[in-house]
Amino acid sequence: MLIRMRNSSDISPSEITPQSIYLDRRRFLAAGALGALGLAVGPGRTRAADAPAASPPAAAGTPPKLAPIARSPLSTDDPQTPFEAVTRYNNFYEFGTDKEDPVRNASKMHARPWRVTIGGLCAKPGAYDVDDLIRANRLEERIYRLRCVEAWSMVIPWVGIPMADVIRKAEPLGSAKFVAMRTLLDPQQMPGQRRGILEWPYVEGLRLDEATHPLTILAVGLYGEVLPNQSGAPIRLIVPWKYGFKSIKSIVALEFVEEMPPTSWNRQAPNEYGFYANVNPAVDHPRWSQARERRIGEFFRRETLPFNGYGEQVASLYAGMDLAKWY
Numbered sequence: 302m303l304i305r306m307r308n309s310s311d312i313s314p315s316e317i318t319p320q321s322i323y324l325d326r327r328r329f330l331a332a333g334a335l336g337a338l339g340l341a342v343g344p345g346r347t348r349a350a351d352a353p354a355a356s357p358p359a360a361a362g363t364p365p366k367l368a369p370i371a372r373s374p375l376s377t378d379d380p381q382t383p384f385e386a387v388t389r390y391n392n393f394y395e396f397g398t399d400k401e402d403p404v405r406n407a408s409k410m411h412a413r414p415w416r417v418t419i420g421g422l423c424a425k426p427g428a429y430d431v432d433d434l435i436r437a438n439r440l441e442e443r444i445y446r447l448r449c450v451e452a453w454s455m456v457i458p459w460v461g462i463p464m465a466d467v468i469r470k471a472e473p474l475g476s477a478k479f480v481a482m483r484t485l486l487d488p489q490q491m492p493g494q495r496r497g498i499l500e501w502p503y504v505e506g507l508r509l510d511e512a513t514h515p516l517t518i519l520a521v522g523l524y525g526e527v528l529p530n531q532s533g534a535p536i537r538l539i540v541p542w543k544y545g546f547k548s549i550k551s552i553v554a555l556e557f558v559e560e561m562p563p564t565s566w567n568r569q570a571p572n573e574y575g576f577y578a579n580v581n582p583a584v585d586h587p588r589w590s591q592a593r594e595r596r597i598g599e600f601f602r603r604e605t606l607p608f609n610g611y612g613e614q615v616a617s618l619y620a621g622m623d624l625a626k627w628y
């Protein structure tokens with residue numbers, strides 16, 4: 302983004318996943334074929350190591366089995382980006398700025414036990430163990446497109462909690478207009494926080510009507526299993542019609558506020574990243590075009606869609622706003 306921004310067409314061949322592994326990855330795992338495809342993950346980063354223990358209930362710090370998971374009509378049927386790409390090609394600057402730094406370094410983070418506080422302008426503030434939050438809510442699979450402001454995209458089968466459910470239970474006051482969110486601050490666990498790339502902790506925010514929109518989820522898993530650390534474990538935002546940087550990872554706090562809260566990338570470069578950051582192919586980033594994108598795993602670039610293809614559901618949220626100004 303601000304640092305080390307490569308030309309969007311400059312994705313190395315190793316980052317482009319062969320179409321062939323869209324086939325059932327379990328079959329490939331069983332056949333030991335990932336190595337043959339050059340897609341073996343690094344030491345200790347096999348999917349099995351990230352999977353929840355098969356054992357029964359829930360010692361503190363043991364991730365729960367994510368079940369039941371309801372399917373959702375809000376999912377896309379675009380082909381899904383393979384698990385290996387979703388969990389190796391990441392932006393998570395708390396662990397470094399190279400795409401594979403998060404998978405290499407995020408095992409330092411203790412994603413469990415994990416507390417999330419919900420507070421600010423609401424009648425029912427609280428502090429929750431993330432697994433209690435998960436058990437208290439319904440889980441849905443949401444297969445969404447993710448469009449990074451850097452002009453690449455993926456299709457990811459998240460498992461998440463509709464954010465509206467969490468917000469409703471907190472009973473925000475009439476004066477609450479925005480939800481501010483914050484990532485863990487702990488340079489011991491997050492070595493990237495020893496460098497001043499961004500002001501830490503990472504912060505983000507949504508208008509309350511955006512946060513309670515049915516498409517907005519708090520993701521706690523992907524591909525049916527708990528989130529790997531590099532993907533923002535144990536809980537992260539997904540707001541699929543906005544550029545990826547809005548989808549803040551490893552959240553420790555939600556706060557209802559009256560004024561538009563500061564957001565990390567807007568604070569870093571206000572002329573490049575807006576608060577709203579809705580995907581908009583008609584408004585270029587000052588340093589590159591947003592008209593097209595590279596879907597990871599595909600060879601040809603494809604056109605970027607307004608609101609990342611979710612315009613029918615969300616455009617009305619922005620009626621009357623100048624989207625060129627607020628991109």
Ligand SMILES: Nc1nc2c(c(=O)[nH]1)N[C@H]1C(S)=C(S)[C@@H](COP(=O)(O)O)O[C@H]1N2
Binds near residue numbers: 546550
């Ligand atoms: N805390 C935190 N959240 C973050 C980021 C980050 O650096 N730190 N990067 C953002 C960006 S730019 C993108 S594109 C997405 C990437 O999510 P993924 O790695 O799961 O694909 O996470 C977003 N959330």
Ligand SMILES: [Mo]
Binds near residue numbers: 544
């Ligand atoms: Mo991004």
